[in-house]
Amino acid sequence: MIDLSVIIPIYNTEQYIERCVRSLMEQTKTNGIEYIFINDCTPDNSMRVLAKTIADYPQRTNQIKIINMPTNSGQ
Numbered sequence: 001m002i003d004l005s006v007i008i009p010i011y012n013t014e015q016y017i018e019r020c021v022r023s024l025m026e027q028t029k030t031n032g033i034e035y036i037f038i039n040d041c042t043p044d045n046s047m048r049v050l051a052k053t054i055a056d057y058p059q060r061t062n063q064i065k066i067i068n069m070p071t072n073s074g075q
Helices: 017-025 046-054 057-065
Strands: 004-010 033-039 064-070
Touching: 004 017, 004 057, 017 046, 017 064, 033 046, 057 064
Parallel strands: 004 033, 033 064
Antiparallel strands: none
16 A cells, blocks of 8 residues: 655756665655656656666665656656
């Protein structure tokens, strides 16, 4: 059962996404939480940084969803 969903938009976040993910993954609440990363067709390396950082937290894999938008939808 999901108690909390955290939605993180990904667009030009290369310099911030690693810190964001690490902060989320190291929280003390581990049950009932899901992380939804939405790639809005980012032109930088944000998705590579995201994948590399997520790999450091294999115990959280089942809590993570990545949605890749087909086109940039803006705000």
